Amino acid sequence: MDYKLKHNEEVIALAVETAGDGLLSATVGDKKMEVAFARISENRLRLVVDGRQILAFVAETSDGKAVMVDGRTFLLADERTTGTRPRSGAASGPKLVTPPMPAVVTQILVAQGQTVEKGQGLLVVSAMKMDTILTAPFAGVIARINVAEGQKVAPKQVLVDIEPAAANEEVHG
Amino acid sequence: MFKKILIANRGEIAVRILRTCREMGIATVAVYSDADRQALHALEADEAVPIGPAEPSQSYLSIDRIVAAVRQTGAQAVHPGYGFLAENAEFAARCEREGIVFIGPPAEVIRSLGDKITARQIMQKSGVPIIPGMLEAAHDPAAWAAGAEAIGFPLLIKASAGGGGKGMRIVHAPADLAEACRAASREAAAAFGDGTVYLEKFLPKSRHVEIQILADHKGHTIHLFERECSIQRRHQKIIEETPSPALSPALRAAMGRAAVAAARAAGYVNAGTVEFILDPEGRFYFLEVNTRLQVEHPITEMITGLDLVRHQIEIAAGRPLALTQDDVCSRGHAIECRIYAEDPQQNFMPSPGRIAFFQEPTGPGIRNDCGVYAGFEVPVEYDPILSKLVVHAETRELAIRRMLRALKSYAVLGVKTPIDFLLDVLASAPFQAGETYTDFIASHFADWGPDRQTLELAAIAYVADAMAPKAQPGGRPEQAARPGPWQTLKHWRL
Numbered sequence: 001m002d003y004k005l006k007h008n009e010e011v012i013a014l015a016v017e018t019a020g021d022g023l024l025s026a027t028v029g030d031k032k033m034e035v036a037f038a039r040i041s042e043n044r045l046r047l048v049v050d051g052r053q054i055l056a057f058v059a060e061t062s063d064g065k066a067v068m069v070d071g072r073t074f075l076l077a078d079e080r081t082t083g084t085r086p087r088s089g090a091a092s093g094p095k096l097v098t099p100p101m102p103a104v105v106t107q108i109l110v111a112q113g114q115t116v117e118k119g120q121g122l123l124v125v126s127a128m129k130m131d132t133i134l135t136a137p138f139a140g141v142i143a144r145i146n147v148a149e150g151q152k153v154a155p156k157q158v159l160v161d162i163e164p165a166a167a168n169e170e171v172h173g
Numbered sequence: 174m175f176k177k178i179l180i181a182n183r184g185e186i187a188v189r190i191l192r193t194c195r196e197m198g199i200a201t202v203a204v205y206s207d208a209d210r211q212a213l214h215a216l217e218a219d220e221a222v223p224i225g226p227a228e229p230s231q232s233y234l235s236i237d238r239i240v241a242a243v244r245q246t247g248a249q250a251v252h253p254g255y256g257f258l259a260e261n262a263e264f265a266a267r268c269e270r271e272g273i274v275f276i277g278p279p280a281e282v283i284r285s286l287g288d289k290i291t292a293r294q295i296m297q298k299s300g301v302p303i304i305p306g307m308l309e310a311a312h313d314p315a316a317w318a319a320g321a322e323a324i325g326f327p328l329l330i331k332a333s334a335g336g337g338g339k340g341m342r343i344v345h346a347p348a349d350l351a352e353a354c355r356a357a358s359r360e361a362a363a364a365f366g367d368g369t370v371y372l373e374k375f376l377p378k379s380r381h382v383e384i385q386i387l388a389d390h391k392g393h394t395i396h397l398f399e400r401e402c403s404i405q406r407r408h409q410k411i412i413e414e415t416p417s418p419a420l421s422p423a424l425r426a427a428m429g430r431a432a433v434a435a436a437r438a439a440g441y442v443n444a445g446t447v448e449f450i451l452d453p454e455g456r457f458y459f460l461e462v463n464t465r466l467q468v469e470h471p472i473t474e475m476i477t478g479l480d481l482v483r484h485q486i487e488i489a490a491g492r493p494l495a496l497t498q499d500d501v502c503s504r505g506h507a508i509e510c511r512i513y514a515e516d517p518q519q520n521f522m523p524s525p526g527r528i529a530f531f532q533e534p535t536g537p538g539i540r541n542d543c544g545v546y547a548g549f550e551v552p553v554e555y556d557p558i559l560s561k562l563v564v565h566a567e568t569r570e571l572a573i574r575r576m577l578r579a580l581k582s583y584a585v586l587g588v589k590t591p592i593d594f595l596l597d598v599l600a601s602a603p604f605q606a607g608e609t610y611t612d613f614i615a616s617h618f619a620d621w622g623p624d625r626q627t628l629e630l631a632a633i634a635y636v637a638d639a640m641a642p643k644a645q646p647g648g649r650p651e652q653a654a655r656p657g658p659w660q661t662l663k664h665w666r667l
Binding site: 003005007014035038042045054069 | 518524555590632633638640
């Protein structure tokens with residue numbers, strides 16, 4: 001079976017063959033590895049990869065599986081489950097006014113109907129003592145402000161709708 | 174001695190303080206905001222008092238609510254930890270007025286040392302070397318220009334009420350001076366309610382070395398050696414160690430004497446830290462005094478064997494400091510790594526969320542001062558520190574190896590942490606050579622990315638996790654993994 005695992009913006013392809021109970025061989029790129037594996041508990045796995053024993057820790061999170069090996073943690077998601085979604089997120093992502101992490105809106109710098117330049121500060125969000133200014137991804141007019149000061153917000157949530165100044169601006173912006 | 178202490182803080186530092194209180198037989202009161210109902214500090218204390226909504230200004234920073242919690246529980250003293258109200262002179266003064274013991278220096282000392290210009294004047298008068306620069310506030314372009322001419326470029330604009338890098342600007346040319354001063358002043362006014370700025374010489378290749386001091390009410394003052402804290406991101410320390418690889422015994426003694434002189438000049442009482450900038454020629458300059466328990470105090474505890482919180486409490490209770498300078502000795506080497514919920518690949522952006530799985534490192538010479546647990550939701554409202562991983566070993570080299578081992582077995586899943594970044598910093602040649610300057614991360618780790626080989630192993634683990642059957646829900650999920658004593662004990666007798 002083939003796996004396509006997403007890590008950040010990258011896809012890692014694995015060709016996996018099962019070789020009996022608790023045994024598999026995995027090919028990544030041109031490297032083939034023989035693996036024995038066993039579940040120790042819900043979050044712990046024992047792997048033996050080409051003779052080396054490795055304890056791996058795995059936990060489900062809202063964005064995929066967090067996997068820790070040798071002190072290094074990676075957030076991996078199966079392309080088959082994430083890839084079936086329309087890829088609009090990636091294409092329109094930078095165009096949305098959305099916080100990079102869960103945060104609290106501390107200041108709204110614009111008003112509805114106001115004309116804004118590309119890069120102009122729209123609102124300030126604060127997470128864990130760090131302030132981040134969210135800026136206009138393109139020039140336009142503020143169509144709607146969807147949040148209030150003091151409100152908790154999360155990534156992918158659109159905080160401000162902007163009507164683009166001109167259609168071609170949006171395409172190239 | 175006090176019978177009950179209220180800890181006006183949260184997270185790992187509140188947990189650390191209440192543990193010493195427990196060892197001393199002192200009852201503890203935790204305070205918690207709505208976001209912290211299930212926080213470790215609130216769960217571990219003898220009593221826990223809700224003090225309001227998640228917003229710090231309405232809970233952990235609210236002097237009225239903290240004082241009310243003290244009254245309600247009958248606590249005799251307040252330990253402020255670090256951050257929040259720890260260096261708030263008004264809070265210390267309020268405690269003094271209300272007959273509550275503030276575990277820290279007197280309000281007047283906090284006030285004068287909290288103002289950087291005043292602190293510089295105090296140090297200069299008592300012969301402690303200060304960074305060349307202004308000794309008075311400057312409010313207009315003419316004064317800034319005159320100051321800059323005397324100091325030379327590059328120079329640093331600093332906010333007199335400042336901290337945490339706010340209101341700070343590096344200026345390389347006279348043309349940029351006035352605008353940078355105005356911007357720094359605006360930022361300082363917004364952050365601290367005081368826009369006063371001053372100028373000092375910028376020392377580009379420098380280290381941050383601080384000296385821990387202890388002083389009792391009689392003026393008996395000693396130092397507990399240094400901590401090297403040069404590895405920083407966004408002007409915040411992430412790795413600290415002691416001894417500093419840059420200090421000779423003679424320089425250590427000189428800096429220790431300067432720190433004690435600084436504390437005496439300020440009338441200091443309780444535990445404090447005198448921060449210095451150390452240049453490559455071994456010249457050191459006073460930076461500021463932190464009038465609180467430092468985040469990185471555990472490394473000093475490791476090499477001296479002293480419990481700083483215990484000494485803070487004893488001094489606050491009016492006991493004389495029994496230690497003399499000659500009683501204090503340093504053994505081995507200690508390193509601390511701060512484990513924040515943050516993403517080293519996204520410019521150390523905070524990464525709040527639920528901790529899905531958590532396993533702390535253990536073994537010889539390892540201490541983890543921790544404020545979280547598996548299942549805990551790390552709130553967005555507060556500083557993202559999860560824990561401080563501290564190791565102690567015979568030498569610097571062995572301490573580095575021990576820290577690498579500890580980091581490799583530290584599993585924090587669900588929020589991002591800098592653990593893998595820290596692994597690479599500790600394993601790097603410049604760190605191992607002790608070339609720790611404040612520009613370290615910008616110089617050596619600006620383009621850091623995760624390790625490829627381990628990523629492939631993690632991908633294999635992902636697949637194995639998908640293929641290995643999970644225990645039936647409702648069954649006894651970990652039965653196979655956790656055999657009882659009747660399975661594991663072999664030959665034994667009573």
